[in-house]
Amino acid sequence: MGCEPRGPWDPAMNAVVEHRPVILAIFVLTYVGMAAGRVPGLKLNRTGIALLGAIAMTIVSGSSSTQAAECVNWPTILLLFGFFVLSAQLRLSGFYGWIADWISERLDAPSRFLAFIIVATAVLSAFLNNDIVCYVLTPVVGAALVRKGRDPVPCLVALAVSSNFGAAATLIGNAQNILIGEVAGLSFARYMLWSFVPVAFGLAVIYGLMELRSGSVKPVQARRPAPAPAHPYPFNRAHVTKGLVVLGAVIALFFTPLPKEIVVLLAAGIHLASKKFRTESLLSLIDWQILVLFTSLFVVSGTFQRTGYGEEIVRWLGGMGFNPTRPDYLVAITSALTVLINNAPAVMLLLKIVPMAHPSTGFIMAVANSFAGSFVMTAGVSNLIVVQQAKQQGITISFRDFARISFPITLIALGGLVAWAELMGP
Numbered sequence: 001m002g003c004e005p006r007g008p009w010d011p012a013m014n015a016v017v018e019h020r021p022v023i024l025a026i027f028v029l030t031y032v033g034m035a036a037g038r039v040p041g042l043k044l045n046r047t048g049i050a051l052l053g054a055i056a057m058t059i060v061s062g063s064s065s066t067q068a069a070e071c072v073n074w075p076t077i078l079l080l081f082g083f084f085v086l087s088a089q090l091r092l093s094g095f096y097g098w099i100a101d102w103i104s105e106r107l108d109a110p111s112r113f114l115a116f117i118i119v120a121t122a123v124l125s126a127f128l129n130n131d132i133v134c135y136v137l138t139p140v141v142g143a144a145l146v147r148k149g150r151d152p153v154p155c156l157v158a159l160a161v162s163s164n165f166g167a168a169a170t171l172i173g174n175a176q177n178i179l180i181g182e183v184a185g186l187s188f189a190r191y192m193l194w195s196f197v198p199v200a201f202g203l204a205v206i207y208g209l210m211e212l213r214s215g216s217v218k219p220v221q222a223r224r225p226a227p228a229p230a231h232p233y234p235f236n237r238a239h240v241t242k243g244l245v246v247l248g249a250v251i252a253l254f255f256t257p258l259p260k261e262i263v264v265l266l267a268a269g270i271h272l273a274s275k276k277f278r279t280e281s282l283l284s285l286i287d288w289q290i291l292v293l294f295t296s297l298f299v300v301s302g303t304f305q306r307t308g309y310g311e312e313i314v315r316w317l318g319g320m321g322f323n324p325t326r327p328d329y330l331v332a333i334t335s336a337l338t339v340l341i342n343n344a345p346a347v348m349l350l351l352k353i354v355p356m357a358h359p360s361t362g363f364i365m366a367v368a369n370s371f372a373g374s375f376v377m378t379a380g381v382s383n384l385i386v387v388q389q390a391k392q393q394g395i396t397i398s399f400r401d402f403a404r405i406s407f408p409i410t411l412i413a414l415g416g417l418v419a420w421a422e423l424m425g426p
Contacts, residue, residue: 019060019061020307020308020309022060023057023060023061023303023304023307024304024307024309026053026056026057026060026300027053027057027300027301027303027304027309029053030049030050030052030053030056030300031341031345031349033046033049033053034046034049034050034341034342034345035340035341035342037342037378045289046293046342046345047289047290047292047293047296050292050293050296050297050300050345051292051293051296053296053297053299053300054068054295054296054297054299054300057299057300057303057304058299058303061303061306063303068299070302071298071299071301071302071303072295072298072299072302073179073182073183073298074261075182075259075260075261076178076179076182076183076261076294077291077294077295078261078264078265079172079178079182079260079261079264080175080178080290080291080294081265081268081286081291082261082264082265082267082268083128083129083172083178083264084129084285084286084287084291085267085268085271085272085282085283085286086128086243086246086247086250086264086267086268086271087128087129087132087285088271088281088282088283088285088286089239089242089243089246089271089274089277089282090128090240090243090244090247091132091136091233091285092233092239092277092281092282092285093233093235093236093239093240093242093243094233094234094235094236094240095235095240095243095244096124096132096133096136096137097136097140097233097235098235098240099120099124099136099137100136100137100140100141101140102120103116103117103120103137103140103141104140104141104144107144107145107148107150110150111211113155114155114158114207114210114211115207117137117141117155117158117159117162118158118162118203118206118207119162119203120137121133121134121137121159121162121163121166122162122163122165122166122169122199122203123166124166125162125163125164125166125167125173125174125382126166126167126169126170126172126173127170127172127173127247127251128247129174129287130163130164130166130167130173130174130382131174131287131381131382131385132285133163133382134159134160134163134382134385134386134389135385135389137159138156138159138385138386138389138390138393139389139390139392139393141155141156141159142156142389142390142393142395143393146393146394146395152390152393152395153390153395153397153401154210154213154405155210156386156390156395156397157386157397157401157402157405157406158206158210158405159386160374160380160382160383160386160402160406161206161374161405161406161409161410162203162206163382163386164370164371164373164374164380164382164383165199165202165203165206165370165371165374165413166199166203167370167382168195168198168199168202168366168367168370168371169192169195169196169199170188170191170192170195171186171188171191171192171366172254173370174343174370175290175294175344176343176344176346176347176366176369176370177366177369177370179294179347179348179351180347180351180362180365180366180369181260181362181366182260183351183356183362184351184356184359184361184362186359186362186363186366187359188254188255188260189254189255190359191359191362191363191366194360194363194424195363195366195367197420198367198371198413198416198417198420199367201413201416201420202371202409202413202416202417205409205412205413205416206409209405209408209409209412210405213405236276239276239277243271246267246270246271247267249267250263250264250267290344293344294344294348297344297345297348298348300348301348301349301351301352304352305352313353324353324354324355325354325355325357325358325361327364327418327421327422328418328422330354330361330364330365330368331364331368331414331417331418331421333350333354334346334350334364334365334368334369334372335368335371335372335375335414337349337350338368338369338372338373338375338379338380339372339375339376339378339379342378342379342380342381343369343370343372343373343379343380343381344381346369347365347369350365350369358426360421360424360425360426363421364417364421367417368414368417371410371413371414371417372410372414374406374409374410375403375406375407375410375411376399376402376403376406376407377397377399377402377403377406378399383402383406387402
C-alpha cells in the first residue's frame with residue numbers, strides 16, 4: 001500500500017519527477033514546522049502544519065484525490081479509530097476515574113504509592129490510549145499529593161514516563177506502534193515477548209532512580225491545597241465490565257491471523273450500538289487531531305517517497321558507513337528524531353528511510369520511539385498532557401524540572417534497549 005505510480009505514463013508521477021525540488025522543500029518545511037510546533041504569526045499546531053503540507057503535496061505533485069488516498073495506510077487509521085472508541089467507552093463508564101481513586105488511596109505509603117503509579121500507568125498505557133491515561137490520572141494523583149502536603153512534580157513526571165514506557169510493551173500502546181506494526185507486518189505476540197525485558201527494565205529504572213532521589217513524594221511547604229477534581233463520568237460497574245470483556249476479546253483475537261483492524265472495528269461497533277451511551281458522546285472523546293495528523297503525514301511522506309529522495313538518503317548513509325538497521329545506530333537516530341520533531345512524525349519519517357528487512361528492526365524502532373518520548377517534555381504528547389493537566393491544578397512543571405527527572409531515566413532505559421537488542425540479534 002502506498003503512492004505507487006500506476007504505469008510509465010502516469011501524469012502524477014511525471015509531475016513528481018518534474019517538481020522534485022519543490023516537493024523536497026515542502027517536505028522539509030513540513031517537518032521543520034512539526035519540530036517547532038507552530039508557525040510565527042499563525043495559530044497552527046502540528047496537526048494544522050501536517051494538513052497544510054499534505055494539501056501542498058497533493059497540489060504540487062498533481063495527484064488526484066484517489067492517488068492521495070492511496071498514500072494512506074488505512075488499516076492503521078482504522079485501528080486507531082477503533083481503539084479510540086474502546087477507550088472512550090471505558091472513560092464514559094468511569095473506569096479511568098476509578099483507577100485514579102484506587103491509586104490515590106495508597107498515598108500513605110510513599111514507596112508503595114510510587115510503585116502503584118508506575119505499574120498501573122504502564123499497564124493501562126500498554127492496552128489503551130496512553131494520552132487518555134495521562135489526561136485522566138494526572139489531576140487526581142496531583143490533587144491527592146498536594147492535599148497530603150507532598151511535592152507532586154516528581155510523581156507526575158514519573159507518571160508521564162511510565163505511560164511512554166508502558167506504551168512500548170505492545171503494538172497497540174500508542175499510535176506510533178500501531179503504525180510500525182502495520183507497515184512492518186509485525187507479530188503481536190512476538191513483539192510483546194521481545195519488548196517485555198526492555199520495558200520491565202525501564203520501569204525498574206523509573207522506580208529505582210525515583211527512590212534514589214530520597215523519596216519522590218517528600219513533603220513540600222506552603223503549597224495551596226488543590227481541590228479534589230470531580231470525575232465527570234460516574235463509575236458504572238456493568239459497563240466497565242462490558243468494556244474490559246470486549247477489550248480482552250480484542251487482545252485475544254490479536255493472537256490469531258484475523259485482520260486486526262476488522263477485529264477492532266467490530267468491537268467499536270458493539271460499543272456504538274449502546275443503550276447507555278449516545279453516539280455523539282463516544283465520538284466526542286475520539287482524538288480526531290491524531291487521525292488527521294497521521295492521514296496528512298501519510299500523504300506528505302508518501303509523495304516524498306515517490307521522488308526517490310528516500311532511497312538516495314539510504315545510499316548516502318550507507319556510503320558514510322551509517323547502517324540505520326544496526327541496533328545502536330537505530331536507537332540513536334530514532335531517539336534524536338523523536339526529540340527533535342515529536343514521536344509520531346519521527347516514526348513517519350523513519351519508516352521511509354529505514355529498510356524493514358527483519359522484524360527486529362521494527363521492534364527496536366517501536367520501543368526506542370516510545371522510550372525517547374520521555375527524554376524531554378516536548379518529545380511526546382502525553383508529557384504535554386501531564387504538564388497541562390497539572391497546571392490546571394496549580395502545579396507547575398517546568399521544562400527543566402521535567403528533564404532533570406526524565407532524562408537520566410530515559411538514557412539508562414535506552415542503553416538497556418541497545419544491550420537487549422544486541423543480545424537477541426536479528
